[in-house]
Amino acid sequence: MDRIALFNDYLHRQGLKNTSQRMAILERFLRSKSHYSTEDLYLKLRKDHPKIGYATVHRTLKLLAECGIAVELNFGDGQTRYEPVKADQHHDHLICTSCGKIIEFSEPRIENLQEQVARQHDFIIHSHRHELYGQCAKCAAENR
Amino acid sequence: MDRIALFNDYLHRQGLKNTSQRMAILERFLRSKSHYSTEDLYLKLRKDHPKIGYATVHRTLKLLAECGIAVELNFGDGQTRYEPVKADQHHDHLICTSCGKIIEFSEPRIENLQEQVARQHDFIIHSHRHELYGQCAKCAAENR
DNA sequence: AGTTTTCTGAAAGTCATTTTCAATTTCACT
């Protein structure tokens, strides 16, 4: 089942409706390579769909996060970003605080240790956030 | 050098001034055990210092974060929290999404792996954020 | 097709955070 079908399915199960706006937003979102804020995606969408409002984009992104198609990211700059969940490929982020570049990484050994930690505290993990902030090679070289 | 001296030093270096408000806020903040939002700390302070305004608390917390006495925490609920940096004892957080309980943990093996990841990407880490969200034992038992 | 329910977009409302501004306080230098 692809993600469009998955979304339709989710809508149906929740008694929600499939609308052209939701489909347009999902479709554009899935084509994204970067980490969109509501604002970003809203602006991108305006080119092809000038009638779609900001609130609808926002509401749809929340729906996508609810049904697992998107993850919400919070890098501490006061803006929530969304990124498509890549099937069975969880990853975390390295963020360059100079140029804003975002690098994705995944490290199963870290995931394992997380699980250990959670067990030690009788905790059941539902999700996590792991972000490394610093400087990428380019910025480190420039700001020397 | 204790943290009060450290703060004074920082203020001086930045051409800022040492005021009774800043000292009161720092002093109260250092006594805190939990993770205060600006609002939390402002309310606590009102007991002894009813004249200190919200904006001053907020501005001072930002200063404390700047000079490394406090760390900003963002648990994604739209409120920034601050916690005193404990000397040579970095830790991360387990957050119960049912009751809001916050458990601290530290796991040097995770820190090591982080460094490895950063090296692989030619990245220099300045700080990081690692949070595990889920249910604590108590909430898991209750919501059964 | 009709009816019920949900959606939508624009505008207004929230809420944490940030800025403004006039009055006050600090501090370097007499």
Place this chain on the structure above:
DNA sequence: AGTGAAATTGAAAATGACTTTCAGAAAACT
């Protein structure tokens, strides 16, 4: 100790991301 430039303060207003409201429009069940 006194002076004056510069920073600080608190209250209120502004900002900005996010959320809600509401009346008209669109979807989906019968």
